[in-house]
Amino acid sequence: MAKTSYQLYQQRLIAKRKKLGFSLQTLAERSGVSKSIISKIELAQVQPSIQTASRIAEGLGCSLSDMFQSEQVGEVIFHPVDQQFTFKNDTHTKKIISPTIKSACLEIFHEHLDVGETLEDLINLDADKFILALDHELSVKTESTEHTMSKGDCLYLDSKVTHSIKNLSQFQVSFITTIHRKNHP
Incomplete structure (x- = not known):
């Protein structure tokens, strides 16, 4: 049976935290997420929000996509749909569809x-965003525009531009976001 x-x-959270030798307290300080919440995530008592999962990943020194890095090595990495992590809340769903490797700077x-x-x-x-x-x-709203x-329109946002995205339609809207990290190791 496939893992959720x-x-x-x-x-991956447990493995990366132990590999780095971080205590729960250290990771809490680095990520800004409470030690209690991190512990509950590790014990599968709660499911993290997109923001919480991203903050924990950053605290571990990696991106959210890095948390799902394939074990395969080589130039071709297959990322099957059952390993594509999906975050859901009441109004927003975000699925990581790109396979990741350490040297990649694209999500x-x-x-x-x-x-x-x-x-x-x-x-x-x-990170720049498309x-x-x-x-x-x-609608994509920035400070100035x-x-x-x-359908089919594409927009580029420099890393310095804060923005919001709003659904203007009468239906659930789907879109692709591509993140290009400038200082990825």
Whole structure:
């Protein structure tokens, strides 16, 4: 039976924390996530939100996608759908669809946002972002502009630009985000 995305995240969290020799307290300090929450995630008592999982990954010195790095080595890495981690909350779904390797600085996400909902840029990463609208209308608002995107439209955002994404349609909207990390090891 295939492991769930949360089980994969939990196992990789434990393995990476132990490999780095971090105590729960050390990881809590580095990530800004409480020791109690990290412990509950490791014990599979709670499922992390997208923001919490990302903060923990950053505390471990890696990206969210790195938490699902394939065990395979080589130039071709297959990332089967049952190993593509999916975060869900009431209004937003984010799936890591790209396979990852240590030297990669690119992450690809397939996201869904419910009708009328807004997604704020919560995590400040040193990364450029591309957004590709797959269906319906969405709005990307920055401090100075607002862009209405339709199916097939693509937008680039420099790492210094904070933004929000809003679903303008009467249907759940789907889009691809691609993150390019500038200072990835």
